[in-house]
Amino acid sequence: MNELLQKLFTCVEFGKINTASPYPPQMRGQEGAQELTQQALAEGIAPSQIMDEALIPAMTCVGQKFTEGKVFVPQMLLSAKAMNAALTYIKPYFSSGEVKRKGTFIIGTVFGDLHDIGKNLVCMMVEGAGWEVVDLGVDASAEKFIEALNEHPGAYVGLSALLTTTMTNMKTIIDKVHEVHPDVKFIVGGAPVSAEFAAEIGADGYAADPQDDIKLLEGFLNA
Amino acid sequence: MERRFHTYRYPLSEVLPSLDELARYLHMEDTEHPAYLYMVERLEQLRSSDLEAVGGYVVGRVDSVEVAEGRLAVEGVSFAVGAQVAGYLKEASEAALFLCTAGALFSDEAHALNAAGDFLEAYIIDAIGSLTVERAMDRIHAALAEEQAPLGLKITNRYSPGYCNWPLLDQHQLFHFVGENPTGITLSPSALMHPIKSVSGIIGIGTHCRRRAYGCVICQNKTCIYRRIVQREKAV
Numbered sequence: 001m002n003e004l005l006q007k008l009f010t011c012v013e014f015g016k017i018n019t020a021s022p023y024p025p026q027m028r029g030q031e032g033a034q035e036l037t038q039q040a041l042a043e044g045i046a047p048s049q050i051m052d053e054a055l056i057p058a059m060t061c062v063g064q065k066f067t068e069g070k071v072f073v074p075q076m077l078l079s080a081k082a083m084n085a086a087l088t089y090i091k092p093y094f095s096s097g098e099v100k101r102k103g104t105f106i107i108g109t110v111f112g113d114l115h116d117i118g119k120n121l122v123c124m125m126v127e128g129a130g131w132e133v134v135d136l137g138v139d140a141s142a143e144k145f146i147e148a149l150n151e152h153p154g155a156y157v158g159l160s161a162l163l164t165t166t167m168t169n170m171k172t173i174i175d176k177v178h179e180v181h182p183d184v185k186f187i188v189g190g191a192p193v194s195a196e197f198a199a200e201i202g203a204d205g206y207a208a209d210p211q212d213d214i215k216l217l218e219g220f221l222n223a
Numbered sequence: 224m225e226r227r228f229h230t231y232r233y234p235l236s237e238v239l240p241s242l243d244e245l246a247r248y249l250h251m252e253d254t255e256h257p258a259y260l261y262m263v264e265r266l267e268q269l270r271s272s273d274l275e276a277v278g279g280y281v282v283g284r285v286d287s288v289e290v291a292e293g294r295l296a297v298e299g300v301s302f303a304v305g306a307q308v309a310g311y312l313k314e315a316s317e318a319a320l321f322l323c324t325a326g327a328l329f330s331d332e333a334h335a336l337n338a339a340g341d342f343l344e345a346y347i348i349d350a351i352g353s354l355t356v357e358r359a360m361d362r363i364h365a366a367l368a369e370e371q372a373p374l375g376l377k378i379t380n381r382y383s384p385g386y387c388n389w390p391l392l393d394q395h396q397l398f399h400f401v402g403e404n405p406t407g408i409t410l411s412p413s414a415l416m417h418p419i420k421s422v423s424g425i426i427g428i429g430t431h432c433r434r435r436a437y438g439c440v441i442c443q444n445k446t447c448i449y450r451r452i453v454q455r456e457k458a459v
């Protein structure tokens with residue numbers, strides 16, 4: 001792999017944002033995700049190659065370490081920060097169409113529920129995997145999802161719920177959305193949710209963590 | 224008997240978590256990590272704030288505890304606490320229904336930080352708020368124990384709607400029972416409290432009541448990330 005991209009991968013993996021950031025200590029004084037991305041672009045490396053060979057694999061690696069319990073939420077959030085520093089320079093190519101996103105993922109915590117830590121992690125990881133993410137926040141109603149789908153036709157939808165009392169709101173949202181957008185695919189997640197429950201309420205998939213979610217989304221694309 | 228809300232107020236500086244406690248909770252003990260540095264910075268700032276955590280309880284006579292049915296009645300108000308909690312409360316002759324909040328500061332800030340894309344900072348502020356309200360409630364719990372001790376009465380752990388199969392919707396009964404109070408906590412139709420960093424629940428009082436192992440020790444959630452932390456700590 002290109003050496004620059006290899007370095008960029010390491011920066012995102014360990015959360016090295018830019019030259020000024022003192023963390024991690026063994027990389028102090030070195031360039032971070034921000035500078036390396038600028039350099040890569042200046043050297044003529046295609047933005048899509050930067051995504052595919054550095055940013056996406058780095059976030060996949062972090063997601064895997066999280067799944068295995070080797071890192072926890074703060075480390076993952078720092079990697080996401082480094083990735084975002086890089087994305088700032090890649091984003092213009094998304095809008096110009098030069099870099100194709102894999103698709104759009106609309107996600108929100110269902111109405112009645114305020115737990116958002118897990119959902120935020122999913123947002124960042126899915127974005128890091130090359131998707132456009134539309135975050136509807138917490139306490140999101142069916143109407144909000146319908147509106148977002150009107151704006152982003154063809155998007156996939158993720159629902160998060162952490163309470164047994166609000167899990168059932170997932171079904172309400174799926175049913176209402178399907179009345180307007182019958183073909184939309186739903187992935188559900190959150191601690192109390194299971195694959196059985198997902199099937200019961202008519203969701204198209206259940207994901208236990210962000211890596212799982214990304215696999216499901218890619219599965220939809222290839223179906 | 225007239226119901227009275229016993230109010231307790233603590234300056235934030237007295238109930239904020241210590242750095243060590245926060246570091247353990249977030250499993251972030253790398254003192255050079257930006258998350259750690261942010262924890263240090265915010266705890267210091269918050270220690271000099273003049274805000275308060277406020278909470279308290281109303282004590283009522285227990286009419287009946289039906290363990291098998293998982294029900295408990297306090298002065299005519301019935302709670303579906305579930306069999307497990309009812310079992311823990313079966314020795315109670317009285318019960319304290321409590322509320323406590325760390326205030327709106329934490330969730331307002333976390334919300335603003337999230338909206339600005341600062342997820343790491345939001346996550347830390349959110350965690351400080353969670354620990355602060357628990358610390359304030361620990362103080363209230365201790366105050367209740369102290370108040371009952373001279374009467375020869377002991378108290379149980381605290382139990383909350385949403386835990387151990389006690390339906391969250393029972394929050395409505397709980398707030399109804401507690402009535403007017405100075406905490407400013409409100410309940411949404413779906414039974415969520417505002418401010419978000421608030422807790423509510425019940426503590427049993429009686430001559431044979433006792434505290435027992437609780438929390439992670441008895442939880443069955445196999446996928447919880449905190450379980451992974453506890454297991455790792457055990458393995459070390």
Ligand code: B12
Nearest residue numbers: 115116117118158160163164189190207209385415416447
């Ligand atoms: C942190 C937390 C809170 C924080 C929320 C902070 C926030 N900003 O979100 C606070 C303290 C505010 C809170 C409050 C409450 N909470 Co709470 N909370 C938790 C806790 C401890 C951790 C949740 C969490 O953040 N986990 C970490 C993240 C990373 O994991 P996660 O959310 O599971 O997400 C992962 C996966 O599930 C998945 N995922 C999540 N969403 C999605 C969505 C999609 C589409 C996909 C694909 C995947 C996916 O990916 C994530 C990463 O792997 C859980 C217990 C637990 N272990 O789950 C209780 C828990 C969810 N809370 C619970 C309850 C009851 C409450 C309260 C209602 C209690 C009360 N009576 O006061 C209050 C509400 C307060 C109020 N204002 O009314 C209960 C719910 C029980 C139930 N029967 O429904 C739990 C399970 C605790 C328990 N009893 O054991 N809580």
